[in-house]
Amino acid sequence: MIFGVVEEDEVREIMDAVDALVGKLTPILLFDPRFHVAPLGLGPWAKFKAKRDRLDGLIEALVERRRSSGERGDDLLSMLLDARYEDGEAMSYAEIHDELVTMLVAGHETTSVALAWSLYHLHRNPEALEALRDELDAAPEELAQRARMPYLKAVCDETLRVTPVLPDIVRVLNAPMTLLGVEVPAGWCVGVAITTIHHDPDIYEEPDAFRPERFIGRKYSPFEFMPFGGGHRRCIGAAFASFESMMALDVALSEYAFELLEPEALVPTRRNVTMGPKTGVRMRMLGARERRA
Ligand code: HEM
Incomplete structure (x- = not known):
């Protein structure tokens, strides 16, 4: 939990503000600082800043309230407020703010895009959907056991293989590096x-096909399967994201039936940092479903 116990309305307000902010973070603003200008207070950068100010205001009010009340819980904000550097100094407001925004933005859009892709792939591959429902219907009710369903995990992995939410990761070189015989300077x-590695036919047979089975009984190396990046900066939310995706799919597909509204193939497009279906995945809920005995 990021903020601990807060009113439901407040959570909704913060998540709406995160959605609005991420929605204004177009690729051009993200990748080209020359567009970080707002002539006459207008344009995409001005709109982005307005959304950022709104989220900042909400976070500031929450942090201030918690700071002044001294109230603590089992949540990230409490940990950040109580954290001390080696010299005993507490974190500044700016540092706490940045940690909170990173967790909100990095954790929210990524998992929702992954879930949208899972539902899309499953409904375009009815055999995979049936195999998953067989597993969901037969699994025991205990959460710990449901979180270990192999086909469900394979569906989440295969989703992130075929349609990685982040198509690439980058590092800035602190020192020169020879890469495949090419000298790359520091900086x-x-x-x-x-995406290229996940679609390499030398690693994955029929790489464009959605086949969760390829993850059953087979573990790919971190150089073959890397939806969460790798090395020191590998996604810190990876385990949580996998668990969250599995549980959300479990509830949605055990309890309800859906259909895809647009049968044609969706092309991944750059949304902001993430790659996802440009207009979302449009689906209709057909109603509650009965579990098979
Ligand atoms: C399906 C969901 C997710 C995917 C595909 C994903 C993917 C990634 C990737 C590829 C990176 C870059 C890693 C690298 O540079 O090697 C990353 C970084 C990060 N992710 Fe995730 N992520 C997901 C969910 C989450 C969640 C739920 C959280 C938080 C609760 C989170 C927090 C972060 C943070 C804080 C970083 C920066 C780590 C650092 O620079 O040290 N992510 N993520």
């Missing part, structure tokens, strides 16, 4: 193209 960025 340059080098990147790993996750």
Whole structure:
């Protein structure tokens, strides 16, 4: 939990503000600082800043309230407020703010895009959907056991393989590096193209096909399967994201039936940092479903 116990309305307000902010973070603003200008207070940068100010205001009010009340809980904000550097100094407001925004933005859009892709792939591959429902219907009710369903985990992995939410990761070189015989100077960025690796036919047979079975009984190396990046900066939310995705799919598909409204193939497009279906995945809920005995 990021903020601990807060009113439901407040959570909704913060998540709406995160959605609005991420919605204004177009690729051009993200990747080209020359567009960080707002002539006459207008344009995309001005709109982005307005959304950022709104989220900042909400976070500031929450942090201030918690700071002044001294109230603590089992949540990230409490941990950040109580954290001390080696010299005993507490974190500044700016540092706490940045940690909170990172967790909100990094954790929210990524998992929702992954879930949208899972529902999309499953409904375009009825055999995979049936195999998953067989597993969901037969699994025991205990959460710990449901979180270990192998086919459900394979569906989440295969989703992130075929349609990685982050298509690449980059590092800025602190020192020069020889990469495949090419001298790359310090200060340059080098990147790993996750999507290219995930679609390498030498690693994955029929790489464009959605086949969760390929993850059953087979573990790919961190150099073959890397939806959460790798090395020191590997996603810190990876385990949580996998658990969250599995549980959300479990509830949605055990309890309800859906249909895809647009049968044609969706093309991943750059939304902001993430790659996802440009207009979302449009689906209709057909109603509650009965579990098979
Ligand atoms: C399906 C969901 C997710 C995907 C695909 C994903 C993917 C990634 C990737 C590829 C990176 C970059 C890693 C690298 O540079 O090697 C990353 C970083 C990060 N992720 Fe995630 N992520 C997901 C969910 C989450 C969640 C739920 C959280 C938080 C609760 C989170 C928090 C972060 C943070 C804080 C970083 C920066 C880590 C650092 O620079 O040290 N992510 N994520």
